[in-house]
Amino acid sequence: MFSSRIKWDLTVNRLAGLLAAKRAAGQPILDLTEANPTRTGLLSTGAELLNQLAIPDSLTYQPMPRGLEKAREAVVSYYRERGLRTDPAQLHLTASSSEGYSWLFKLLANQGEAILVPQPSYPLFDFLATLEGVRLIPYQLRYYHHLGWRIDFESIADAITSDVRAIIIVSPNNPTGSFIKRDELEKLHLICQQHKLAVIVDEVFSDYGLGEDPQRVVSMAGNDQSLTFVLSGLSKILALPQMKLGWIATSGPPALVDEAVERLDLIADTFLSVGAPVQHALPGWMGHRSSLQAGILERLRTNLDRLANHPQLEPNRLLHLEGGWYATLEVPRYLSEEELVIRLLEEQGVLLHPGYFFDFERESYLVVSLLPAPDIFAEALDRLLPAIAATGTIKQA
Ligand SMILES: Cc1ncc(COP(=O)(O)O)c(C=O)c1O
Structure with missing residues (x-):
């Protein structure tokens, strides 16, 4: 009766089961x-x-x-305000950046062909690719305490085979918060030219950079060296995920762009998925961008500051963060990530993401959203950090 495109694993894992039980019992959770x-x-x-x-x-x-x-003109103005040039004829509106990915997978890869994805990263890739019949091959982002997160180009070289069609860059990445840097972009172009790969760049968080770094590539929109598809949309730019409006901005060598745009027209015409009201609303909504983003940036900075300066945060536990809405903690490996997250929920009433949710290469990481209200965030930290520090004594007891 049903396809086997994906493993329809509908079983509830331990963490989700515990969370559902706590919610059903009306127990408060600091989320x-x-x-x-x-x-x-x-x-x-x-x-x-x-x-x-x-x-x-x-x-x-x-x-x-x-x-x-x-x-589309409103999207062009958005990039212009950021000092970037885009062409309205090279823009396709989508219902979301997730839909943008699915259209690009259809455009670039046949069934069974492959796309390179960063690891760790956004947990939806597996589903998006599998539903399109496309294979994902991970490449690594590596963390150095003195440098932050860097692309491991050796892992890219090892991953490239003749059936790889594109490479995904998420900048800043979710959850590492790392932007692609200028030197990395140069290497990326060389690889793309040598292997005829397209670049899909997810920039949904690019307006949320923290601190300054001249080496950051703020956006790849308008890039003309490789065939480039920049994905973004309102879910993060205006914090309006429910309005369902995103886009694909295509750029690159002109002949490739012309062909890509025509083919994307065909895919987009098959679905015509963006509603008229949101399209008409977009120019007006974009006028609220700076005030909306200022509020979000203030929230992110307040919570990050609280975390970074918490007296019970051990040195080097908070990984260097350049932007985005999440922070990553590296925690001692006395317990598995799953066990630790379950204990924190059971005993402290605090819910966090375990690193495996984002496919970290190894344990143990915890990922926290920086968006919760500051009083909730602060109380959660006061419970969480001493409890994490105490995990060593649990094991030894
Ligand atoms: C990196 C990244 N890309 C895309 C999305 C999804 O955005 P959209 O709501 O536009 O599909 C998310 C959602 O959290 C994300 O973290």
Whole structure:
């Protein structure tokens, strides 16, 4: 009756089971996995945003595979404000960046062909690729205390085979928060040219850089050296994931771009998935970008500061963070990640992501969202950090 495209593993793991039981029993949970911006008290302009959805032009259906011109122009202005040039004729609006990935997988890879993905990274890749019949091959991001996260180009060289079609860069990456750097970009272009690979760059968090670093590549939009597809959208830029609007910005050598854009037109025309009201609302919504992002950046900085300066945070436990909405803690390996996360939930009422959720190459890491309300975040840290430090004594007892 059903396909076997993916392993439809619908069993509930121990952590999810415990969480469901606690919630059903009405027990309070300090949720440090909360990264849904609509649940963190950050949206202060709600009524104004909703008004934009009532634009009368939305009553007319104008099926356009790339999306309405006024919406694409709003995306071009967004990049222009950041000092970047994009061409509206090379933009395709999508319902989300996740949908953007699925269209790009259809565009670039036949069934069974492969795409390189960073490890650790965003947990949805496996599903997105498997549903498209595409294989993922991981390459490594490696952490050095003095440098932060760097792309391991040897692991890329080892991963490339004749059926690899593209390489995914997430910048800044989720959850490591690392941006691609200028020297890494140069190496990446050489590899792409040598092996005829396209680059898919997920920049959903690129407006949320913390601190300054001239070596950071702030965006690859408009890059013309390799065939490049930049993915982004409102779920992070305006903290409006429920509005379902993202995009693919294509650039690169002109002949390749022309062909890619025409083929993407065909894929987009098959679905025409972006609703008219959000497209008409986009120019008005973008006007709220700087104030919305200022609120989010303040939240991120407040929580990060609290974590970094917590008296019970041991040295080098908090990994260097350049941007994005998450922080990573490297913790002692007295317990497995799963055991530790379960204990923290059971005994402290604090919920965190275990590193395996993001495919860290080895244990033990914990990932926290920096978006929760500061009082919840602070209380969770006060419970969490002493409990982590005590895991050594649990084992020895
Ligand atoms: C790196 C990254 N890319 C894409 C997405 C999904 O974004 P969208 O809501 O646009 O599909 C997420 C969601 O958390 C993400 O972390």
